[in-house]
Amino acid sequence: MSPPMEISGVVLGAPDARSLAAFYERLLGWRREQDEPDWVRLVPPGGGTGLSFQTEAGYEPPVWPHGPGDQQMMLHLDIHVDDLAAGCAHAAACGATLAGFQPQADVRVHLDPAGHPFCLWTEPA
CATH class of the missing domain: 3.30.720.120 (Signal recognition particle alu RNA binding heterodimer, srp9/1)
Incomplete structure (x- = not known):
């Protein structure tokens, strides 16, 4: 136990x-x-x-999405928002960068100032 x-x-x-x-x-x-x-x-x-x-x-930021030999992320944060567009605008105003690769319609991957990916997500319509 x-x-x-x-x-x-x-x-x-x-x-x-x-x-x-x-x-x-x-x-x-x-x-x-x-x-x-x-x-x-x-x-x-x-x-x-x-x-x-x-x-x-010696911090090395992760690469999103990673390829062979790239520094991989160790984890990412999933952050629920009620309004995806408003959440993305707020994240950008705070200093986040929208990632170039977006895997899903109801999720937006951003990078924080140190390069960590985090996801803003909402319930599918």
């Missing part, structure tokens, strides 16, 4: 933890719970799993 376990956070590596955290603060509207030079933790207003950022020396 497994002892009780709970995922308390997700950590994204970045060339600058504070800069990437600032992007996600604007994007999600979450607040900083912890703020150190190389480590920042954001928490959602209603509680739950947080999002942290760690400065990594």
Whole structure:
């Protein structure tokens, strides 16, 4: 039997933890719970799993979509929005870049300032 376990956070590596955290603060509207030079933790207003950022020396951004020999993403974030166009406009205003490859009509892949892919998605009409 497994002892009780709970995922308390997700950590994204970045060339600058504070800069990437600032992007996600604007994007999600979450607040900083912890703020150190190389480590920042954001928490959602209603509680739950947080999002942290760690400065990594020699950081290499992932390539989306990756090809042979490319740096692959380790994970991506799925972010539900009610209005995909409005969510995409907000993400762009916060500093995200729309990825060139879009795999689905009800999903938009964006890249954060450190190159991590994240998906905005909505329920199909």
